Amino acid sequence: MTDDSYQLDQVLLVDDDPILVAVVSSYLTEGRVKKIYAANNGIEALSILYERCHEIELIVCDLNMPEIDGFQFLRRVHECGYSGAVAILSGEEHSVISLAKNVADQHELNVVGALSKPLCFTELDDVVATAKAGGYLPRLDSGSVLTEKQLRTALVLGHIQPYY
Numbered sequence: 001m002t003d004d005s006y007q008l009d010q011v012l013l014v015d016d017d018p019i020l021v022a023v024v025s026s027y028l029t030e031g032r033v034k035k036i037y038a039a040n041n042g043i044e045a046l047s048i049l050y051e052r053c054h055e056i057e058l059i060v061c062d063l064n065m066p067e068i069d070g071f072q073f074l075r076r077v078h079e080c081g082y083s084g085a086v087a088i089l090s091g092e093e094h095s096v097i098s099l100a101k102n103v104a105d106q107h108e109l110n111v112v113g114a115l116s117k118p119l120c121f122t123e124l125d126d127v128v129a130t131a132k133a134g135g136y137l138p139r140l141d142s143g144s145v146l147t148e149k150q151l152r153t154a155l156v157l158g159h160i161q162p163y164y
Helices: 018-028 042-052 070-079 094-106 121-133 148-157
Strands: 008-014 033-039 058-062 085-090 110-116
Touching: 008 018, 008 042, 008 121, 018 033, 018 121, 033 042, 042 058, 042 070, 058 070, 058 121, 070 085, 070 094, 085 094, 085 121, 094 110, 110 121
Parallel strands: 008 033, 008 058, 058 085, 085 110
Antiparallel strands: none
């Protein structure tokens, strides 16, 4: 593939499982992402992020890591001025992943997805495509109106659930 066909330039993958990191890195570099930075803990990830904060377009972050966990990492990501997309990756129960999304939202991070382990690559593709499209939803005040694109993105990401 040519460089123009890549969906994202730079991604930071934060997970302490070296096999998962190798598999996901290999998958993403097959025409989806030009450069992947891998960190096996939050401290290492923050070091990379402080150096390349404005270059990294997507962070994929596990919740269970040594030194600082994913929750602490998400809190500190905001401090460095990161404005790209964030995806949560975890083997935890849905309620824990939902709590992590809430923490990220409270710190005004642009959450584009929450992925469960074992990882489904089509869901990862959706996260990459959403990050590339800038499809995360901006914070809206009450009374704000969503565009059709924002509404569709919110439905795809599970931020809105229709009830009949």
